[in-house]
Amino acid sequence: MDTATQTEPIRIGLFVGREWSWPPAFIEEVNSRVTQSGVIAEFVKVGGTMMNEPCPYRVIIDRISHEVPYYRSYLKNAAIQGVKLVNDPFMWTADDKFFGASLLDRLGLPSPKTVVLPNREYVPGIKHDESLRNLLYPMDWNAIVERVGGFPCVLKDAHGGGWRDVYVVHSMEELWEAYNGSGLLTMILQEFIRWDDYARCMGIGQRQVRVMRYDPTQRHYHPEHGFDSEMEQTLHDYTLAICRAFGYDMNTCEFAIREGIPYAIDFMNPAPDMDVNSLGKGHFDWMVKTMADVMIELALSDEQTRNQYAWGKLIEEVIP
Ligand SMILES: Nc1ncnc2c1ncn2[C@@H]1O[C@H](COP(=O)(O)OP(=O)(O)O)[C@@H](O)[C@H]1O
Numbered sequence: 001m002d003t004a005t006q007t008e009p010i011r012i013g014l015f016v017g018r019e020w021s022w023p024p025a026f027i028e029e030v031n032s033r034v035t036q037s038g039v040i041a042e043f044v045k046v047g048g049t050m051m052n053e054p055c056p057y058r059v060i061i062d063r064i065s066h067e068v069p070y071y072r073s074y075l076k077n078a079a080i081q082g083v084k085l086v087n088d089p090f091m092w093t094a095d096d097k098f099f100g101a102s103l104l105d106r107l108g109l110p111s112p113k114t115v116v117l118p119n120r121e122y123v124p125g126i127k128h129d130e131s132l133r134n135l136l137y138p139m140d141w142n143a144i145v146e147r148v149g150g151f152p153c154v155l156k157d158a159h160g161g162g163w164r165d166v167y168v169v170h171s172m173e174e175l176w177e178a179y180n181g182s183g184l185l186t187m188i189l190q191e192f193i194r195w196d197d198y199a200r201c202m203g204i205g206q207r208q209v210r211v212m213r214y215d216p217t218q219r220h221y222h223p224e225h226g227f228d229s230e231m232e233q234t235l236h237d238y239t240l241a242i243c244r245a246f247g248y249d250m251n252t253c254e255f256a257i258r259e260g261i262p263y264a265i266d267f268m269n270p271a272p273d274m275d276v277n278s279l280g281k282g283h284f285d286w287m288v289k290t291m292a293d294v295m296i297e298l299a300l301s302d303e304q305t306r307n308q309y310a311w312g313k314l315i316e317e318v319i320p
């Protein structure tokens with residue numbers, strides 16, 4: 001009998017939402033390799049967690065904690081127990097589109113000019129004349145619009161996702177109308193990239209990349225990307241650089257390509273679309289196989305944590 005089957009398997013756990021296609025396919029793929037790898041995958045089951053409760057997983061893949069906050073708390077405890085988390089719950093909690101814009105600009109990657117705006121509205125305890133003394137008022141809207149290259153420009157939620165609260169505005173009146181409806185959200189205003197081509201690239205494990213041609217108007221992935229090899233390489237390199245900067249092991253990056261330059265538009269998607277119906281079979285099969293390759297490797301590697309920032313130091317050096 002193989003030694004791997006005699007000892008306790010190493011476990012990969014999954015947190016998932018309503019998606020039905022990728023999770024069972026991934027679990028089946030990982031479990032089909034157990035005799036060689038000694039690694040199995042399964043859904044995590046939790047219902048009330050004690051502080052410092054040990055976690056039976058070496059790796060946990062999280063695809064839903066943005067909508068189920070208890071899982072996020074569970075995962076941060078799991079980080080202290082030394083579990084490798086895909087994706088890093090601390091960065092996921094901290095990131096927003098404005099932070100991302102500044103970070104990419106510093107990395108020297110093409111991205112739209114972006115400004116963050118004060119909120120339109122606040123929670124009831126905030127009194128506009130007393131609580132907001134750090135805010136300049138009125139705002140210089142002309143100067144703000146000028147900084148992102150004029151109209152049209154894009155107003156969107158700095159913490160948004162799934163195309164909610166994204167407005168392309170063509171005039172000051174349209175901008176104000178959208179801004180006045182933004183309520184408690186923190187909005188960014190961004191240069192509009194009038195693109196000739198569009199790509200969405202999946203980065204896995206901060207080493208594997210799938211370049212895909214994507215039509216955002218139809219929300220459709222083409223089976224073949226059709227980019228020349230130079231563009232494919234650029235998209236590949238930019239995606240890896242972005243995933244490494246955030247420490248994300250499962251992330252899609254969208255690029256609007258204008259005059260041969262890919263501008264990173266939406267590049268923090270720590271629970272990226274992996275649905276067979278939107279991706280198509282070719283891309284989907286790659287996501288199942290590549291996630292299995294990389295997650296098994298992570299489960300078996302000696303590396304202590306995937307948390308590469310301050311919280312990685314907390315886990316590796318501060319906690320005895
Ligand atoms: N700066 C921009 N220039 C051109 N198109 C944009 C820009 N920002 C967003 N879009 C379009 O709007 C869509 C949704 O915006 P995105 O930033 O991806 O928000 P979400 O995170 O909600 O998906 C994008 O897929 C893209 O097609």
Ligand SMILES: [Mg+2]
Pocket residue numbers: 162163254266
């Ligand atoms: Mg998007």
